[in-house]
Amino acid sequence: MAEFTQYVVSGLAVGSIYGLVALGFVLIFKSTDIFNFAQGDLVMVGAYLGFGAMDRLGMPFWAAAITALLVAALLGLGLQQVVFRPMLGNSLLTMVMITIALSLIIRGVVVIIFGPLDKTYPDQLPGGAMTVAGVTLSYVDLIIMGVAAVAIACFTVFFQFSKTGLQMRAIGENSEAAAVCGVNANRMFSVAIMVGTVTAAAGGLLLANLQIVSPQLSDIGLIAFPAAVLGGMHSIPGAVVGGLTIGVIGQLSAGYVDGTAANVTIYLVLLLVLLIRPTGIFGAREVVRV
Amino acid sequence: MAQRSIMLTDYRRDGGLFQRRSSWVVVVVAVVGLLLVPAIFGDRYLFGHYFSNSEILGFGLPQINSALIAVVGAIALNVLVGFTGLVSLGHAAFLAVGACTAALAGTEWGWPLIPVLLLAGVVGILVGVVVGLPSLRLRGLYLMLATLALHFIMLYIFLRFQLKFFTPAGLPFNTASIGSFAVDTEKKWYWTLIVVLGLVLLGLRNLMKSRHGRSFIAARDHDIAASSLGMNVPRVRLASFAVSSFIVSVIGALYAYYLGHLSDTSFSLTLVIGYFAMVIIGGIGSTGGAVLGALLWTLLPQVLTFATTDVDPTTPVIGNMLTTYQGQTVSVVMGILIILILRFRPEGLISYWKAVVHACRRWPYSP
Numbered sequence: 001m002a003e004f005t006q007y008v009v010s011g012l013a014v015g016s017i018y019g020l021v022a023l024g025f026v027l028i029f030k031s032t033d034i035f036n037f038a039q040g041d042l043v044m045v046g047a048y049l050g051f052g053a054m055d056r057l058g059m060p061f062w063a064a065a066i067t068a069l070l071v072a073a074l075l076g077l078g079l080q081q082v083v084f085r086p087m088l089g090n091s092l093l094t095m096v097m098i099t100i101a102l103s104l105i106i107r108g109v110v111v112i113i114f115g116p117l118d119k120t121y122p123d124q125l126p127g128g129a130m131t132v133a134g135v136t137l138s139y140v141d142l143i144i145m146g147v148a149a150v151a152i153a154c155f156t157v158f159f160q161f162s163k164t165g166l167q168m169r170a171i172g173e174n175s176e177a178a179a180v181c182g183v184n185a186n187r188m189f190s191v192a193i194m195v196g197t198v199t200a201a202a203g204g205l206l207l208a209n210l211q212i213v214s215p216q217l218s219d220i221g222l223i224a225f226p227a228a229v230l231g232g233m234h235s236i237p238g239a240v241v242g243g244l245t246i247g248v249i250g251q252l253s254a255g256y257v258d259g260t261a262a263n264v265t266i267y268l269v270l271l272l273v274l275l276i277r278p279t280g281i282f283g284a285r286e287v288v289r290v
Numbered sequence: 291m292a293q294r295s296i297m298l299t300d301y302r303r304d305g306g307l308f309q310r311r312s313s314w315v316v317v318v319v320a321v322v323g324l325l326l327v328p329a330i331f332g333d334r335y336l337f338g339h340y341f342s343n344s345e346i347l348g349f350g351l352p353q354i355n356s357a358l359i360a361v362v363g364a365i366a367l368n369v370l371v372g373f374t375g376l377v378s379l380g381h382a383a384f385l386a387v388g389a390c391t392a393a394l395a396g397t398e399w400g401w402p403l404i405p406v407l408l409l410a411g412v413v414g415i416l417v418g419v420v421v422g423l424p425s426l427r428l429r430g431l432y433l434m435l436a437t438l439a440l441h442f443i444m445l446y447i448f449l450r451f452q453l454k455f456f457t458p459a460g461l462p463f464n465t466a467s468i469g470s471f472a473v474d475t476e477k478k479w480y481w482t483l484i485v486v487l488g489l490v491l492l493g494l495r496n497l498m499k500s501r502h503g504r505s506f507i508a509a510r511d512h513d514i515a516a517s518s519l520g521m522n523v524p525r526v527r528l529a530s531f532a533v534s535s536f537i538v539s540v541i542g543a544l545y546a547y548y549l550g551h552l553s554d555t556s557f558s559l560t561l562v563i564g565y566f567a568m569v570i571i572g573g574i575g576s577t578g579g580a581v582l583g584a585l586l587w588t589l590l591p592q593v594l595t596f597a598t599t600d601v602d603p604t605t606p607v608i609g610n611m612l613t614t615y616q617g618q619t620v621s622v623v624m625g626i627l628i629i630l631i632l633r634f635r636p637e638g639l640i641s642y643w644k645a646v647v648h649a650c651r652r653w654p655y656s657p
Contacts, residue, residue: 104625108618264446267439
């Protein structure tokens, strides 16, 4: 039982990162209809930005994190203005291809700037662990869960109570009707992509405390898709719940079966969800008119 | 003033292989081109002229053969994504199915090449129909994710298969041979692949001119209208999966024979995304586009790599970047190029060719 609880706890820690990344992914998808294949690469960029700030500018972790998030926001704005804005309104597949191209560019540029070797953060979140009822809780895991929870809470408050949040939800619901009501669609798209990039970068900064910083970090993007689908592609709380669930499932199958099975189990769950309830846990059934 | 026919006026010509007199020109140019390729890139000699490395951009027949395999793969993916509108990321998995079958039938049981290829195709059809089942419920993005899930699941099965029957290093393959004709040189591979490509092109062209091909397109454009016209849309979708996966499995088996050795890492998601890119860059829903896209996607990195090989490392700013991170630079350039193509030609590369053909037909009138 202790073993099981242990897997669940570490699954929740990884899952809260997945949730954060999936949140950004869903946000971009909901407001701009871009299925962002480069979400995982943005996570990697976040991790590398943090590394760059620590290694080259000698900052402590917290300052590096803030710098990385600011740079990520600027990057998001740049992506929207240069790459996505001229392409909006194209078919879904064209947009998918654009994000794939983006991921090629990002991976190349990151390796060119930082070199091909794996990195570890010179200044990490405090290590150590405490034991509660036979379950080891590492401080890193607890901090990750705490930070992710705070970030998600902030975004929820932002979407529910701020004017911009309301406008963004309106754009996500029906962009034309929202534009008629005077919402600046392009500005909302920019905000969505900036927030999506920042959440991805935040996920990267947290993930870098659990894993080595390498271009492989972008594989987390492949976990964000199942998380998003599980929660419902259009639901922001769904993304978080999906992320946590996927994290726990992954840890359980890695623990009880073997490491290579984790991905497969996650995708098996994705397939089942798609076949049984394609709209996800929180998704509303789409009404299609002929 | 010469009257130029833009439209075809009878069904016999519409169904025919050569619709216009100008089709023959294209065929002759293509045949001469295909004959020249092994002479130029293989022997390096043509009419007494020796081609230096830089004149042929550092290409050789191996690169061209790999490109031909990619061309067939892209054409098959286009049947699914382009003609039937089913977005599938399970492409690499079908290549793996073909390779698996070839390893079992060819290496283990010692079957000759042709039966192995046919068996690979049949197994491909079976797996394709199973993988296609989600397409009966899901469309668009959801189908894409379902096939992505199947990709990971099938690769996991492949890895288990590889570890159970072969070594962790991968699957070994015999030399491909048809009767006593052993396909063991690059030149022989070139002609084998050209024959396969020709068969696939011919078969698909006939298919798409038939009732079945048109039902693929109808199911893509409006599934409800198609079913109200009496088409069995679920069956059409499964048929499209079957056609596509048949071709892919066969080419997967050939690819395995060509490389001689394969492992689970040969079928990564990068490979799938590459095929996807070929179809979209070339122009969705066009066989010619798939060919162009596949050639661009496989050959351009070679050209770029070759172009950056002789760069002096001491060139300011970019010198070190181009020599140390050649692969990365190439992928960045490819990425930028894709974005530019899609920005200015969302219909893909084939639209350039269509514009040329159109201008020729309309000549001397303005385009």
